[in-house]
Amino acid sequence: MASFLRLFAAVSLMLMLVFSSGTVAEARICESKSHRFRGICVRKANCAAVCQTEGFHGGRCRGFRRPCYCTKHC
16 A cells, blocks of 8 residues: 555656746747838738748737838747
C-alpha cells in the first residue's frame, strides 16, 4: 500500500509539472504607417508586399480611410 501511495504521489507531481509549465508569452507586434503605399488599402496582400519592400514582416489595412499599416515583431 505504501508503494502505491509513493507511485501515485510521483505521478501526480509529474502531471502538475507538465501542465503548469505550458504558459507561453506572446510576442508584441509593432505597427507603422507605410511610407510607400498610395491609395486606399483594399487587399491585405498588396499592403504586405509593399511593407516587405520597406523592411517589415507584413502589413494590414486598418481604420476608416483604410491606410496600410506595416507590422513587425518588437
